[in-house]
Amino acid sequence: MNDQYQALYQTFRWLVPTQFNIAEACCHRWASSSPDARRIAIYYEDESGNREVWTFARLAEAANQLANGLVKMGVGRGDRVGVVLGQRPETVVAHMAIYSVGGVVLPLSAQFGPEALESRLCDSETRVAIVDHASSANLLAVSDNCPALQQIIGIGFADERVLPWRSLLARQPNEFKAVQTRSADPAILLYSSDASGAPKGALLPHSVLIGNLPGFVASQDWFPKPADVFWSPADWASTGGIMGALLPTLYFGHPIVGTRGRFSVERAFELLERYQVTNTFLAPSVVKMMMKAVPEPRHRYQLALRSIMSSGESVGETVFEWCQSALGVTPNEMFGQTEMNYVVGNSNKRWPARPGSMGRPYPGHNVAVLNEDGVPAAAGETGEIAVNRQDAHGYPDPVMFLGYWRNEAATQAKFKGDWCLTGDLASVDGDGYFWHAGRADDVFKSAGHRIGPGEIESCLIGHPAVANAAVVPKPDTERGALVKAYVVLTPEFAHRDRNDILENLQEHVRERLAPYEYPKEIEFVDELPMTTNGKIQRGVLRLREEERAQAPAANTDVGAPLVAPAQQPET
Template sequence: MKHGQNKVIKRASQAALPANGIARVDHYHALHQGFGWQVDEFFNIAQACCGRWAKAETQHSPAIRTYQTGATTLVHSYAQLQQAADLLSYQLKALGVTRGDRVAIVMPQRFETAVAFMAVLQMGAIAMPLSMLFGPEALAFRLQDSGAVLAVADESAIESLLAVRGECPQLLHIVAVGAACGRGDSDFVAGVGKPRAFKLAQTRADEAAILIYTSGTTGQPKGALIPHRALIGNLSGFVCSQNWFGFDGQDNAHSDAVFWSPADWAWTGGLMDALLPTLYFGRPIVAFNGRFSPKLAFELMVSEGVTHSFLFPTALKAMMKAYPAPRKDFALGLQGLMSAGEAVGDAVFDYCRDQLGVVVNEMFGQTEINYVVGNCDRFWPARPGSMGKGYPGHLVAVIDEDGLECAVGVPGDVAVRRHDIHGDLDPIFFLGYWNNPAATEAKFANASGEKSESGWCRTGDLARRDADGYLWYEGRADDVFKAAGYRIGPGEIENCLVKHAAVANAAVVPKPDSERGALVKAYVVLSPQHAAARAQLVGDTVSFDTALTQQLQSHVKAMLAPYEYPKEIEFLDALPMTTTGKVQRRVLRLQEEARFAARMARASI
């Protein structure tokens, strides 16, 4: 199937789409067996996501809708997006940017961010998205490691960039955007300048397009080099997880699909799971640069007519606690909802189905091999708490240390095969880690001795497979621990805690213990109502905490195995999170280890 005209998914949709568009039986097998990759030798993300839509018949279709609280939404068409990208491409070329150069894009969700991606990619340069939340140290590391020659930034990041510029000798130029204009080396203002079509670079599908640094939850961030073809590899998962995204099996020219996600476009979740696939299908995506809140999320979705979304479990938990029955206050029109980053759990699953009016399709992927496992409630039953099955086009298994598939119910490493079920190369794979061949080799290592080119790529995430092929998340390999001889996966306990009315979010880690090796400890963020009640005690919270701890322990004991209840609970105002919305259990685990070392040192005196 060619990437153009949505043919990537046409064969599967025509084979399995019921007449009424609603799945009454499980179509997974037909979709998986009938799907096949066909990737052109030459492919460019910018052309597929913008250039082809900026034509006479679709040029006025909305591409970016910028939502502003208390103000009118700004709408930019595909023609405007392409014209602005052409203008910026000429500017970058004049500044010396050439094919293969890394260009940092340090901006939040806004029109110019989409412009910058299209401009860099159509030149054949490599776009390197960086979060506006990064401090100077984080920025400096990535700029130095990548050898970025230029950065495009707005007022959210200009100060941090200027602060580290002296440490990054290869960073020769900063292009300022928005309120940052006048503070960089030159300014970019979309719409200012004579429109001139920029000649598209004829990039190969295997050519590097994007350099995204991993979130660094388990160590120093690594730069994952993503090829243009990886976007094609994402499409089957995107379409499935969004319940076909308004696609009717022929074309989606008349689709009413409108996408929004609070996921930062600087990360895989926001870029590859939201911005780029939405633009690939010629549909509008809502941009919002502001602090997330449940109220804001509901108001935005109603105001902009959002039909499809990607919401982190953390966001859904907050929405669930703030608005237990949201449809009493908000006229929602969701047709598809995906969630990823952490395990969803059945409490959130039930909330989405019963209160948001849509079954949440949990998805699993990572920067290096994104959108490989998940659910599609429209075509196969989503099971509460399950991360789903391998999406069409991806051969996924749970394997042991020797590279052999684990038996049903036995935890192992989630891995993706280099080739699909038809023996064709899967386009989803990253090219490797930037300047880190050892880490790249380790990623594709196979203890069975099979060549890495045809073997498994391990994700480092643990799961177990049930008899029907559904995968059940066990946690990161370094998040799972043993306590009193029992193997503990934090996700199940965290999900159980969140079901309690007092808990907004939770993280479970091992607390070192000299006798039993480790104890189960939970860090808990209280729901707004319970947090307010605790705050009214003005520092005298001991009895409150003791009573609530006992309640939560009894709650877990009643629902899970006796050895899984948290022996200790600590209440926090907020959990440490990555900018991608993942709980940093590693931070809490290291904190517990440091506390244990301090206790042992005092005891030895």
């Protein structure tokens, strides 16, 4: 094929206006034009199969009503508003309303347990939270522990502590004069997992949407085409769901499909067929499930799919080839982080996608692999992926986050000069393709979710049976990795039935954190490998899991004392 990469990369220039607002770009500009106002913005299905269609006009009207309500509550420029809703039209309404008043959206997963919600609401000093019935119990359980939280807006349930969504909007005018925001003003506060402890809040400006667009367009094989429809199961509270699906699709004035309910392969294919979805973002683990359940989908479904972006782990040759043969689509892998998303990837219609490769830096992003001296590594040499504050032409890259919420030390540690460090290792071949080589820290991916062991370990240690705990990834062909916990029991529980304790600990974590964070496997040990100053050596445990994966028939001696070969000094 014709490789257009160099021409595209070298000629690209950023056009970032001084004033920019995500709500104006993704909603109000379409609603202000009569023909465009009738465009479909959202196709929605709930768990029971009830369906709705939202035009940009309807979306803008509801957003204006909510914006008026938020202003009357005292929400203004820079104030945080929590959104705990999942994939539903009201989530989009909330985003647009909060941006319109100059506020900051705090996206919170509907899967979060009470402790995960409380830590983020308190740290961000969120003033208002919007929640539906699915997450109401967890939010209400901790609302009294969040001093800054003044108002909860509820959808689909009644509680004396909650202001009903419908009542609020019904009392408000459907016109609203949006606050003028600069492109550099804060818009989104997204918490990302951290291996050392509590998640950190990455503060993103309005301009971050512009920064994501080149990668989105390229990874979706030059989105949009006239009839393009987007769907992804990615959570609209995650970086992937917000920046890899929701906001870019609306920016281009095209419809996105939103659904509620548990993911299933059958429903996924039904959605692809029913809405004639052309573009999607699917984690590799999801594609693997679809491949195994329906090996020949085009024999059963009438599909319109033309492009797949995949991220979170390597697609691998088997899945890559299945997508090509069974779906007629070459998947485009993508790499990014909450702090600077959509920076490396493929675009098979414009440059060849190589199975297993992360791709090349997308136009507008200056990305390199740095060696230990902090300079770009030689071809084939492994180093840390880093993104420069400036693009290849010396202009600021709008994809960059503003910093960590009230954590200047963590912000400074994220940078080495003008290079923003990702913590991911890779090498670059002679043609400029990146090849992932693992994590530089302890954060890992499981079924597309970014997992930080610190929060899970803290939750486990909160159980009376646990004296100490370490969480590491266990290699898994389906999910990339499983969450595994090594647990040291307290003397009181040391001689009790291990099966009962195991189930109790899993339920303990499942109730408090997101379902994907609970340890699928727990190994009880007498002690953990530690450094001389008491830091857990997770690297020793990870290595053990990798060795076991390579020799699955070997005797793992589960339950035996686990110690490091020798105590190591802190590095």
